[in-house]
Amino acid sequence: MKRHGLSGKIGLYMAGVSIVGGLLSTIGAYYAYASVVTFYPSWAPTEDPWVWTSVDFAILGGILFAGLVVSSSVSALLARRLLAPLSALADTARQITRGDLSARASTSRIVVAETDQLIDDFNAMAARIEASAKELTLWNASIAHELRTPVTILIGQLSAASDGLLKLEPPLLASLLETAEGLARLIEDLRVVSLADSRQLVLRQEDCDLADVLERLRPLVEPALIQAGFTARWRLQSAEVRCDPARLRQAALALIDNAKKHATPGPLDIITERVGSSVILQVKDIGPGLTPDLASKIFDPFYRAGPGREGSGLGLAVVRTIAEAHGGGASCRIAPDGGAEFSITLHAKSH
DSSP states (O other): OOBBBBHHHOOOOOOHHHHHHHHHHHHHHHHHHHHHHHHHHHGGGOOOSOOOOOHHHHHHHHHHHHHHHHHHHHHHHHHHHHHHHHHHOOOOOOHTTOOOOTTOOOOSSSOOHHHHHHHHHHHHHHHHHHHHHHHHHHHHHHHHHHHHHHHHHHHHHHHHHTTTTTTHEEEEEEEEHHHHHHHHHHHHHHHHHHHHTTTTOOOOOOOEEHHHHHHHHHHHHHHHHHHOEEEEEEEOOOOOEEEEEHHHHHHHHHHHHHHHHHHHSEEEEEEEETTTEEEEEEOOOOOOOOOOHHHHHHSSSOOOOSOOOOOOOOOOHHHHHHHHHOOOOEEEETTSSOEEEEEEEBBBBBO
């Protein structure tokens, strides 16, 4: 169906009204006067053309009435065509206001480009509101689930200690501290992802060498990696970037922690290198690898590869969030040797 613009529609119908009115007046006047002169000569106008008779007024009134009927009909038709989609939008808006987020406006059979586009945009907005509401519900449930476990552990152990069933000895205190630190990391991860979603994540950027940024992590992560059976192989090539060093260390730490939790113990490559106009930060393990389906979802918040998998499901979401906040991206792929390669890509600093 051919689309016409709203202004074009109005102009087309108004032109039609004018043409029909003019033709009706001309033809009507001709036939009216011809009939009067032929069949009722006595009614004919006087010899003075400037003197109006009752016949003149009757003919003029009839023509004006006919033109009014035609123009009113065309105007009513145009109004229905223009107001139908607007009425549909108003009805749908009321349904959404009452809580029916699945309501959508329907496009009328009469297509007008602007109103049709307005309905499409309105429906897209309504779909986004519905998706946001569902996502918010999922987020609230997921957050409650993730916070419940460490909080329950802390309450249980502290209650037992207060009742004298447990002694606050160094091993117990260490366990409580580890649980509290995990809870603090979870809260920080939630804060980062939430700030990024609302576009309020603030970066304190400066010019720095990505190799130096990663080098500061080595003494912090190597003891835990060795204890878990990993051998870290640091291949840090100097690469200048403009970034928030603390946030990039947070992202790199999340990648290393993800490998420590899920990868097969063995060599773990931690790499920085410049490739063209990009700088790559990569963490590469030796297995068990990823399926293509898993690789496409693994950066989604609260996503886990399967039931019972360790972690909150937020670590890699934080990695992607931080990478995108720097104008880059995060990705993963299956390595040729069967392992997994997680990468953060940033823009290299131009000289």
